[in-house]
Amino acid sequence: MQIAAPDLAATRGVSYAGGMLSVGSQATRTGGRMSRRAALRAGALGVVGITLADLLRLEALAAPPAQPAVRNTAQQPRAKSVILLWLWGGPSQLDTFDLKPKAPLEYRGPYAPIATSVPGIQICELLPQLARRADRYAIIRSLHSTSNDHGIAGTIGLTGSEAGGASLGGQVQPGQVQPNHGAVVSRVLGFDPATPRFVTLGGHLHQGKKPIRGEGGGTVGSLHDPFRLDYDPEAGVKIPQLNLLDGLSTDGLVSRSQLRTALDELTRQVDHSPQIERLDQFRQQAYSLLTSPAARQVYDLSLEADELRTKYGRFRFGQCCLMARRLIEAGVRFVQVNWSSHVEPVEDTGDGGWDMHDRNFQQMQDRHAWMLDQSLGALLDDLQDRGLLSETVVVAVGEFGRTPKINEKAGRDHWQQCYSALIAGGGLKVGQVIGESDAKAEFPANRPLTPADLFRTALHQIGVGTTQLTAAGLTPLGEVIEELA
Amino acid sequence: MIGNERATERRSDGVTERDRRNSLRLSVPPSLLPALLAVLAATTTAAEPTRLTTDGLLKQRPAWSPDGTQLAFTRHQGATIFLYVRSADGSERRMTKSKDPEFDACWSPDGKRLVFAFDKTVPNQGDMDVHSIAADGSDLQTVLASPGKLTHEEWPSWSPDGKRIALSSTRDGNQEIYTVQPDGKDLKRLTSDPAIDAHPCWSPDSLRVAFATNRWGDLEIAVVNADGSNLVRLTDSRGFDDYPAWSPDGKAIAFTSYRDGNPEIYATGADGKNPRNCTQHPGIDNFPAWSPAGELTFVSNRSGGFEIYKQDLAAGAKP
Secondary structure, three states: OOOOOOOHHHHHHOOOOOEEEEEOOEEEEEOOOOOHHHHHHHHHOOOOOOOHHHHHHHHHHOOOOOOOOOOOOOOOOOOOEEEEEEOOOOOOHHHOOOOOOOOOHHHHOOOOEEEOOOOOOEEEOOOHHHHOOHHHEEEEEEEOOOOOOHHHHHHHHHHOOOOOOEOOOOOEOOOOOOOOHHHHHHHHHOOOOOOOOEEEEOOOOEEOOEEOOOOOOHHHOHHHOOEEEEEEOOOEEEOOOOOOOOOOOHHHHHHHHHHHHHHHHHHHHHOOOHHHHHHHHHHHHHHHHHHOHHHHHHOOHHHOOHHHHHHHOOOHHHHHHHHHHHHHHOOOOEEEEEOOOEEOOOOOOOOOOOOOOOOHHHHHHHHHHHHHHHHHHHHHHHHHHOOOHHHEEEEEEOOOEEOOOOOOOOOOOEEOOOEEEEEEEOOOOOOEEEOEEOOOOOOEEEOOEOHHHHHHHHHHHOOOOHHHHHHOOOOOOOOOOOOOO | OOOHHHHOOEOOOOOEHHHHHHHHHHOOOHHHHHHHHHHHHHHOOEOOOEEOOOOOOOEEEEEEOOOOOEEEEEEEEOOEEEEEEEEOOOOEEEOOOOOOOEEEEEEOOOOOEEEEEEEOOOOOOOOEEEEEEEOOOOOOEEEEOOOOOOOEEEEEEEOOOOOOEEEEEOOOOOOEEEEEOOOOOOOEEOOOOOOOEEEEEEOOOOOEEEEEEOOOOOOEEEEEEOOOOOOEEOOOOOOOEEEEEEOOOOOEEEEEEOOOOOOEEEEEEOOOOOOEEOOOOOOOEEEEEEOOOOOEEEEEEEEOEEEEEEEOEOHHHOO
16 A cells, blocks of 8 residues: 555646546546556556555565565554654653753743642643643653754654664665654554554654655555545645645545546556556555545544534644544554644744744743643543543654753754653553653663654554564564563 | 511521521522622632634734724734734734734834734744834834844833833843834843743833743743833742733733643732632633723633633722
8 A cells, every 4th residue: 555645746747648538637648558657657646646666666575465464473462553643843851741940040941840640740830631641641751862853863763763864964874764663563464455554644744845754664665654644723634645636625536536447447458467456456445545435434523522622622733633533443553643744944933843943932832832731631531531542552752852951042952862752551551750861851860761662662562562573574673661561 | 578677687697587598599508608608709700701703723912902992913824823903893904914924913002003023934944023013004114123143032012101112032142021112222131130031011101011030930920120120029829920911000910820720811919919810711811911991801712712802800800
């Protein structure tokens, strides 16, 4: 299954010899004899985003046609799914989960710590909803990474490895980009024709205008890229895969799907290769997800009670958290919710993620803190009310933290040496703090842990352990955090 | 029939016959009625707030025109943050046609202009100036621009006598409070502390400036003379106190506080005494302001989305 966002402009530009076939504003040609490459383009560069490059990569990989699920023989999974709230940009550890009220004024920031429902654990006063639910999650205060560049640290956070990560300056780390944690789940659990294993809510991650590597299948192939959805407070659910043409709603997809089938038939006439047939299967799945009434109900948030939607927050991130719950309820095994697409924002007041070089405190108190507090608090409640929290691991983390010392613009810069994460549910031992930072939250004081450790633990809970990873041809990265599992 | 005299005759336990009859209707023991009434009196703080907007989008810093007929506010919509002015008939207009973020406006005392923060994204991010504009959207002027490096000039507040504008700036390497003439001349620094100083507002006599600072630990409200002298601490609570707004009669200062565990609008006497929770709602209540008639105005998500509310404080709720 290839489910990356397509280059629809490329689709619009495709032309073939023969008769004209109109698709909305799109013009393609049918009829006549197509070359194999042209046929591949016709079938591939379509609205579901199967690219020629993907096909060639598939052929090169020569993976077994079914790529079956790796059997879980070593352990019984304690949970089924993972929801990753990807706090892109890197939240300040000192203004969220690791306050240092005794640090010097230039470090501690303006916020007070407040007691939580777990005696002895305190978090930021801007997170009162999460404070009341501290018995449902654990805080890790000793995470560290190896890069303070969004591009590389993002790749580390999302894959566990810096391999292939690209910095803002364009320097690429050695090695192939490893699969996103969701893609690992997809590979290990295997293809499901009814439901994608891995869904990302939000657009492609960028640093400035540079895309981040590690969002997709990496070495396990683009078949395990995420299926993408998004939510806009005014427009509703968005399907970036389709990048719908003006005036075309999902209702129109059925006819587009029929068109694709016609084009695919041409492809079949010129090539009956197993890879093409597999791609048809994946494409069919994508259409099924987008157009079938049952599937569309999964991402129809209007089916939720108004009260619950309000509880999550009537803003993009809140509604995406609600969508995440609906998706794991429908069987998706890994949902990544991107806080934003961009960091290094082009302006200082909008949503450039948690990358608060400027006005850190203004943005925290005006937007980010209460949004995270409300949405994550509601997600924990909702999962618990539905009996899903014990079988769903929830992780909230960014690619790094922020400089303990406040800069001259009332902001905090990138800091990979020490930062915090929240992890909840999934049968984990919660209501505790793992690791400590030093007096200024500059470095781990004990139990230094990595992003790879964090996600190794999350995947371990859903039955993706050493045996399964190895059997899938993957090298396990990080160690399971024993205090949690 | 029981006459009025008998009805109000107090028994030995302090309960009148009228109390007894009322308590029967309320199913409350007569002996508890005085205590109940006392509790009700203490908790009756204000009329229900009136909702002024209905779109649900995130908003901040409402500001009434001096004649009370127009309300300026900032609205977040998608990736945009723009200034709007709402008229008494409910119609709205954008203040500029800029694509860059503009926010946190304040009216001049004659109602002819607004001053606001402008986040120019070209050529660099992280550069924020204070501009002013005529109330009809014309005559955009720069009040205070960055001094050759990336700085933030923001949260402008026009003095009631019209002579100066208070704002916060990071131009000297830390966020401090300054005042400047509306023409951008005669910049004066009021605070000098490694803490964050933010969100200045003027007293009605234009002699003092209230602002938020974390110099004593967490965020508190402080007041300083307009010449920078006599800085005094106004609040002393554990937790966040921010966004001060001085009432038109000079007797109260409203502010946002987390002291009760979630953001509420409090009002305290101008001397810092007798702080009261004016909103008492589990939702987020933030960005207090006052109408010229002394009605508390704020942003709240109590109805789901973020809207602007106006609330006439009952006598008991005023500091």
